[in-house]
Amino acid sequence: MSATDEQSAAPRGGTPTPLGFPEPGPPRFRSVADVRDRLAAVGYLADDGIAGVVYLADRLAKPVLVEGPAGTGKTELAKSVSRVTDSQLIRLQCYEGLDESKALYEWNYKKQLLRIQAQRVVSDAGSEAPPPAAGDGVTGETRTGVAWRDLEEDIFSEEFLLARPLLEAIRSTESVVLLVDEVDRVELETEALLLEVLSEYQVSIPELGTVRAERIPLVFLTSNNTRELSEALKRRCLYLHLDYPTLERERDIVLTRVPGIGAELADQVARIVRSLRTLELKKYPSVSETLDWARTLVVLGVESIDAEQAKATLHVLLKYKSDLERATKELTAVDTKA
Amino acid sequence: MLDVLTGFVAELRAAGLPVSLTESLDAAEAVHHVPLEDRDALKYALAATLVKSATHWKAFETAFEVYFAMRGPQYDIDAEEGTAPGRPDEDGEMPPGEGQGRQGGGGGEGLSPEELAEMLYRALMNANEAQIAALARQAVGRFAGMEPGRPVGGTYYLYRTLRNLDLDGVLERLMESARHDAPEGRLTPLEERLARDEFQSRLDRLRKEIEDEIRRRLVADRGTEALARSLRKPLPEDIDFMHATREELASLRRAIHPLTRKLAVRLARKRRHGRKGPLDFRSTMRHSLSTGGVPVDPKFRYPRPAKPEIIVIADISGSVAAFARFTLHLVHAISSQFSKVRSFVFIDGIDEITRFFDTADDVADAVHRINTEADVVWVDGHSDYGHALSVFWDRWGDEITPRTSVLLLGDARNNYHATQSWVVQEIRHRARHVYWLNPEPRAYWDTGDSVVGEYAVHCDEVFECRNLRQLERFVSELA
Numbered sequence: 001m002s003a004t005d006e007q008s009a010a011p012r013g014g015t016p017t018p019l020g021f022p023e024p025g026p027p028r029f030r031s032v033a034d035v036r037d038r039l040a041a042v043g044y045l046a047d048d049g050i051a052g053v054v055y056l057a058d059r060l061a062k063p064v065l066v067e068g069p070a071g072t073g074k075t076e077l078a079k080s081v082s083r084v085t086d087s088q089l090i091r092l093q094c095y096e097g098l099d100e101s102k103a104l105y106e107w108n109y110k111k112q113l114l115r116i117q118a119q120r121v122v123s124d125a126g127s128e129a130p131p132p133a134a135g136d137g138v139t140g141e142t143r144t145g146v147a148w149r150d151l152e153e154d155i156f157s158e159e160f161l162l163a164r165p166l167l168e169a170i171r172s173t174e175s176v177v178l179l180v181d182e183v184d185r186v187e188l189e190t191e192a193l194l195l196e197v198l199s200e201y202q203v204s205i206p207e208l209g210t211v212r213a214e215r216i217p218l219v220f221l222t223s224n225n226t227r228e229l230s231e232a233l234k235r236r237c238l239y240l241h242l243d244y245p246t247l248e249r250e251r252d253i254v255l256t257r258v259p260g261i262g263a264e265l266a267d268q269v270a271r272i273v274r275s276l277r278t279l280e281l282k283k284y285p286s287v288s289e290t291l292d293w294a295r296t297l298v299v300l301g302v303e304s305i306d307a308e309q310a311k312a313t314l315h316v317l318l319k320y321k322s323d324l325e326r327a328t329k330e331l332t333a334v335d336t337k338a
Numbered sequence: 339m340l341d342v343l344t345g346f347v348a349e350l351r352a353a354g355l356p357v358s359l360t361e362s363l364d365a366a367e368a369v370h371h372v373p374l375e376d377r378d379a380l381k382y383a384l385a386a387t388l389v390k391s392a393t394h395w396k397a398f399e400t401a402f403e404v405y406f407a408m409r410g411p412q413y414d415i416d417a418e419e420g421t422a423p424g425r426p427d428e429d430g431e432m433p434p435g436e437g438q439g440r441q442g443g444g445g446g447e448g449l450s451p452e453e454l455a456e457m458l459y460r461a462l463m464n465a466n467e468a469q470i471a472a473l474a475r476q477a478v479g480r481f482a483g484m485e486p487g488r489p490v491g492g493t494y495y496l497y498r499t500l501r502n503l504d505l506d507g508v509l510e511r512l513m514e515s516a517r518h519d520a521p522e523g524r525l526t527p528l529e530e531r532l533a534r535d536e537f538q539s540r541l542d543r544l545r546k547e548i549e550d551e552i553r554r555r556l557v558a559d560r561g562t563e564a565l566a567r568s569l570r571k572p573l574p575e576d577i578d579f580m581h582a583t584r585e586e587l588a589s590l591r592r593a594i595h596p597l598t599r600k601l602a603v604r605l606a607r608k609r610r611h612g613r614k615g616p617l618d619f620r621s622t623m624r625h626s627l628s629t630g631g632v633p634v635d636p637k638f639r640y641p642r643p644a645k646p647e648i649i650v651i652a653d654i655s656g657s658v659a660a661f662a663r664f665t666l667h668l669v670h671a672i673s674s675q676f677s678k679v680r681s682f683v684f685i686d687g688i689d690e691i692t693r694f695f696d697t698a699d700d701v702a703d704a705v706h707r708i709n710t711e712a713d714v715v716w717v718d719g720h721s722d723y724g725h726a727l728s729v730f731w732d733r734w735g736d737e738i739t740p741r742t743s744v745l746l747l748g749d750a751r752n753n754y755h756a757t758q759s760w761v762v763q764e765i766r767h768r769a770r771h772v773y774w775l776n777p778e779p780r781a782y783w784d785t786g787d788s789v790v791g792e793y794a795v796h797c798d799e800v801f802e803c804r805n806l807r808q809l810e811r812f813v814s815e816l817a
Contacts, residue, residue: 032372032379052372052382059371060364067392225392225596226603234390235358241392247539272528275535307528332527 025215028058028085028175043256044073044080047249053240054081063198063219065183065234068242070224071286075181077242078220082177087218090172091179092165094186103193104203105167112155119151156207166197169217176217183233184223191233194221199236245287247274253287258294268305269294272331276317279330285317293317307332339374340366346405349566350388353397354573357388377406393574393593403553404566451502454480459508462540463515470540474547477503484555495552505541512537575807579661579777580749587660593806594664598671601814615639645677646743646770646816651730653748654683654708655721661777661803662747663708668813669745670695670704677741682734683708684726687716690734721751723789724758731761735768743771743816746797749778750790757789762796772796775803775812 029035036051046054054077057064066074082089092103100106163171169178180194197203201213221237223229245253251270254261273290285293293316302309311328318324347362365387372379381402389398454476461469478484481502482495516533556565574593577586621637629635650669652662666681673679673695680692689712694704716725738744744765766772774797776783776790784791794800803809 048378049382049385052379053386056368056371056383056386060367062364064386065390225600227600228391231356231358235360237390238364238386239390240386241395243392268532271532271536274539275531278535305528307526310528331531 025175028218029055031055038084039080040256042080042083044076045249045253045256046077047245050077050240050242053238057218057238060238061201061216063221063237064240065221065223065229065237066240066242067223067225069244069284069286071288072242072244073287074220074222074242075179078177078179078222081218081220082179085175085177085218087175087177088172089177089179090165090169090217091181093181094183096185096187098186098190100193102164103166103190104164104197105205106162106164107156107207108160108162112160115155115160116151119147123147158208161205161208166194167203167211169219170197170201170203170211170213172217173214175215178217178219180219180221182224183221184226184229188230191230195232195236198233244277244284247271250274250287250290254290254294257291258298261294261298262303264304265297265302266294269297272305272310273317275331276327279326281318281323281326282320283318283323289317339369342405343369345563346384346401347388349401349405349563350398352567353401353571354576355389355394355397361388361390380406396589397571397573400571401566403550404557405562451480455503455508458503458544459511462508462512462537462544465540467543470544471547474544475551478548478551478555482552484552484559496549499548499552500545505545509534509537509541575810576805578804579664580657580804582660590660590664590806594667594671597806597810598668601668601810602672602675604814645675647678647739647741648676648680648743648745648816649738649769650679650681650745650747651688651727652681652683652746653685653721653723653726654712655685655719657751658747658749658777661775664806665745665747665775665803665809666691666708668809672813680737682730683712684723684730685715685719686722686725687713688726688729689713720753721748722755723748723750723752723793724756727761728758731764735764738765738768740768740770742769743773744769745816746772746774746793747777748774749776749788750774750783750793751787752789754787757792759789759792759796762793766796766798771798773798773812773816774800775809776800777803779804 029038032048032051032055035055036046036048039046039051039054053064056062066077068074079089081087161167165178169176183191183194198219201216203211205211221233244250247270250273251266254266254269255263258266269290273285273293277284293313296313296316297305297309300309300313310331314324314327318327343362343366347357347365350357365384368383368387369380372383374380384402385395385398389395454473457469458473458477460466461473477499478495481499483498484495513530513534516537517530553565571586574586574589577590579590582590615638618637618639622633622635625635625637626633648669650666652666654662662683666683669676669679670681679695680690681695682688682690691704691708691712694707694711716722746762762772774790774793778788780802782788790800801808801812803812
């Protein structure tokens with residue numbers, strides 16, 4: 001055994017909970033099977049991996065980083081979990097240029113100005129004292145000093161705080177599912193904003209102090225993998241890679257999500273999509289596109305697909321001309337060996 | 339359990355996965371929450387806490403299979419069998435009609451090879467998973483011819499087993515009978531394709547069962563740690579271009595697509611941010627009016643960095659073909675980040691191949707056309723850098739401008755021809771940069787017929803570029 005083993009084996013006696021770490025609250029799920037069944041009840045078919053990670057996230061009070069190709073149900077997972085746990089879904093859509101004031105909190109500057117002006121009016125009318133000018137609060141007179149301190153305490157109180165998604169999720173007393181969507185779109189530096197929230201479930205506001213979570217929210221971060229996320233972020237999360245589903249699961253998804261589809265058609269759809277994914281394409285058909293295609297076929301009144309119908313509707317599945325051409329060729333060409 | 343876990347984490351680290359201390363603590367905690375007898379649940383719990391990148395999944399899976407191979411109850415019997423090779427034993431759990439082949443021998447007991455093949459065919463036809471698994475075990479026992487104590491990773495055993503099973507033949511038989519069952523005695527092309535994919539996936543499952551079985555027996559034979567060491571494979575980004583096997587090349591191809599996307603995003607971002615333009619005096623003065631004429635907040639011009647022009651000259655002779663292919667692929671996939679990309683390939687003759695990339699949507703297509711259509715052989719099809727470079731200079735030398743960066747790719751193994759290194763010197767005079775990327779380890783440079791040193795004196799820099807990680811780093815610095 002090397003030195004690294006010794007290290008990881010060291011805290012054998014169970015780690016003490018860090019001081020001030022908020023109460024996780026009652027567990028939301030009883031078991032992995034419970035997760036799977038309840039998700040299935042709202043129409044999200046989770047496989048063992050997905051259900052297991054969601055269950056662990058709840059038990060370990062850790063955020064889940066969901067990565068995978070577009071359209072495999074990453075966002076849908078968070079939505080479904082919020083539905084089965086009766087939680088409010090708070091969503092933070094990430095984009096380039098996202099900053100603190102959009103993600104965490106912002107002082108309601110206009111309201112603060114109004115408050116100061118109101119103060120001035122009140123004190124003018126009341127005592128004819130010179131209004132405290134911003135910036136030199138400490139004048140010789142104690143009275144103005146006190147008034148200024150009162151005002152400062154007043155305008156930096158929760159009343160003037162605009163909670164943005166992250167703070168909102170922390171402050172909520174209800175059960176909350178926080179979805180940080182497409183986290184790979186923010187710059188590397190902005191990721192740091194998330195770290196405090198994700199590991200300690202708290203937000204530090206210099207003027208106000210630290211806001212701790214009343215109840216630990218279930219956090220999902222999704223990423224399309226357009227860039228490598230920082231180690232610091234990954235370390236704090238459980239990792240779930242959502243790939244294209246297996247044939248059986250995809251068929252079941254089609255059956256639950258597309259009303260009025262026959263079992264035979266669903267099976268064919270899933271099979272054709274699997275065959276398409278074995279080709280070398282620019283963009284593989286995603287689950288959502290599979291569903292779109294199945295719906296299209298149902299609307300067209302197709303009971304069972306033949307090559308012609310497949311060719312005519314393939315553009316729902318494939319979005320590049322070269323992909324379409326290749327797929328048509330592969331699916332309809334007579335096999336040379338046959 | 340904790341011992342197994344720490345050993346497992348150490349193995350992951352040895353395989354190159356960055357597992358931090360907190361992550362291993364998380365794993366230890368996660369294990370408390372899953373039923374230990376459920377192997378899949380354990381696997382996902384460990385994966386969620388320890389593996390944070392999809393490309394590392396394969397390495398994790400291999401390590402997991404080795405470390406937790408025999409801890410499932412249904413495998414106990416196999417383990418015993420593995421430790422006592424040559425002893426025929428009974429196995430009540432197997433489906434009826436199963437005899438146990440003696441391990442290590444062609445075995446005259448139980449089923450004949452024909453019967454085994456027949457049962458396998460039927461199990462595949464009906465997609466009977468339990469039976470496929472049982473037959474996989476049977477096949478390994480019969481055909482692999484495993485020798486206890488040999489320090490091998492099992493690929494050879496896998497090959498021997500598969501050769502005896504003749505899976506291609508089985509696939510054809512399955513297809514035959516599918517055609518036979520069809521209403522008119524034949525399938526439409528679409529049905530044909532779907533049936534083939536279905537059978538293929540069942541065969542893949544069989545193959546995986548066989549691999550698992552071989553691994554289980556190897557673990558029993560040689561112990562967890564020894565086997566984990568010989569099974570350890572480099573991560574896709576660490577695979578050596580020059581010595582990649584066919585499977586590794588496939589995994590490289592899969593890895594390169596997300597990589598190009600990442601690179602393009604990163605470069606575009608770098609171009610927009612990060613670099614500040616020169617001071618915009620007018621704008622600074624205008625803004626200083628609000629601070630009483632004091633230029634508190636200096637303004638800068640919007641940065642417009644010039645996009646470099648790239649000329650790639652690549653050796654595509656056998657030894658370095660894979661490397662050239664990946665580099666061309668990468669450079670063309672992010673060609674939007676350059677103002678112009680032109681590429682040339684040579685062995686002893688040289689040909690421009692930019693047109694293949696212009697007309698084909700698909701880089702893979704273009705690479706295929708390079709292999710078939712480009713005119714790169716002049717005399718004998720052995721690398722001749724000197725001749726190729728001087729032809730390049732005569733025909734295209736004038737097109738190098740001060741904005742051009744020239745990339746030369748190859749191992750500079752010149753088969754003792756004249757080097758003509760003056761060409762590189764001339765290019766250097768005219769171009770902005772000249773870089774040489776060499777896929778050979780630095781220690782091999784200038785040994786044997788390698789003349790990279792003679793070219794190197796005329797290049798801005800020579801890089802060792804043996805794997806995707808090094809290639810990625812170079813390209814991101816280039817743009």
